[in-house]
Amino acid sequence: MGELVTIVGPSGCGKSTLLRTIAALKPHFPPSKGEVLVFGKPVQEPGPDRGLVDQKYSLLPHLNVLDNVAFGLRLRGVARSERKGRAHDWIKKVGLEGSEKKFPSELSGGMQQRVALAATLILGPRILLMDEPFGALDPGIRLRMQELLIELWKEQQATVFLVTHSVEEAVYLGDRVFLMAAKPGRLVEILKVPRPSESPEVSRRKPWFINFCQALLTRLEQESPSPPICKV
Numbered sequence: 001m002g003e004l005v006t007i008v009g010p011s012g013c014g015k016s017t018l019l020r021t022i023a024a025l026k027p028h029f030p031p032s033k034g035e036v037l038v039f040g041k042p043v044q045e046p047g048p049d050r051g052l053v054d055q056k057y058s059l060l061p062h063l064n065v066l067d068n069v070a071f072g073l074r075l076r077g078v079a080r081s082e083r084k085g086r087a088h089d090w091i092k093k094v095g096l097e098g099s100e101k102k103f104p105s106e107l108s109g110g111m112q113q114r115v116a117l118a119a120t121l122i123l124g125p126r127i128l129l130m131d132e133p134f135g136a137l138d139p140g141i142r143l144r145m146q147e148l149l150i151e152l153w154k155e156q157q158a159t160v161f162l163v164t165h166s167v168e169e170a171v172y173l174g175d176r177v178f179l180m181a182a183k184p185g186r187l188v189e190i191l192k193v194p195r196p197s198e199s200p201e202v203s204r205r206k207p208w209f210i211n212f213c214q215a216l217l218t219r220l221e222q223e224s225p226s227p228p229i230c231k232v
Helices: 015-022 065-075 080-093 109-121 139-156 167-173 207-223
Strands: 004-008 050-054 127-131 159-163 176-181 186-192
Touching: 004 015, 004 167, 015 050, 015 127, 015 159, 050 109, 065 080, 065 109, 080 109, 109 139, 127 139, 139 159, 139 167, 167 207, 176 207, 186 207
Parallel strands: 004 159, 004 176, 050 127, 127 159
Antiparallel strands: 176 186
16 A cells, blocks of 8 residues: 655745656656656656646536546546446445536535546546645545545555645554755655554544544754744
8 A cells, every 4th residue: 555645844944846846747746856757767757657736626627427436537538328337336336326417616625526536436546636626625524524534545556746725634644744845845754653543533542543643743843944034
């Protein structure tokens, strides 16, 4: 099974740039220095082995749920009957059965993010890049999406890199937490995290979880740039 890596750090430290460099998306790629290796080979351009999900959902507003999920397969030339069947399967996996004919404007934020996740995972990426995917969701929906991600990750066995501003989310989801610092943007520490076996609500009450989050918050504060002093 691939690893689930979460990335935290102050604003401007390069978290999103890191994901987009792995994805080979301009203007962040090519890097000004060094190189990106994916499975031992240099990255040259975007490819089907990498999928990106962010908090903007990236859905096509004129397509319904079924067609949004199947769109990537359509671009690959997959036959209509096959792509529709696979799209139905993924819609069921993300808990949206019955919403196939709805359009993005008719969906809640959490439902839109489920569609975006299905539309990415249906393509079978070996690396899933997630940039604040749950940041705009209500707290309760966010916890459910975290559980869904864990479930799908176990099934897909992909490697996941997930950027988040939530320390609790980083600790719950991550096998490892990458701590970044700003000015200059850099990776300063890699923290190994025990894999929680309970739901987010239960895990967050465990003493080890609370202590781990507090220690990570302290490290984040140490790496965050001090606010400018306002002189009168």
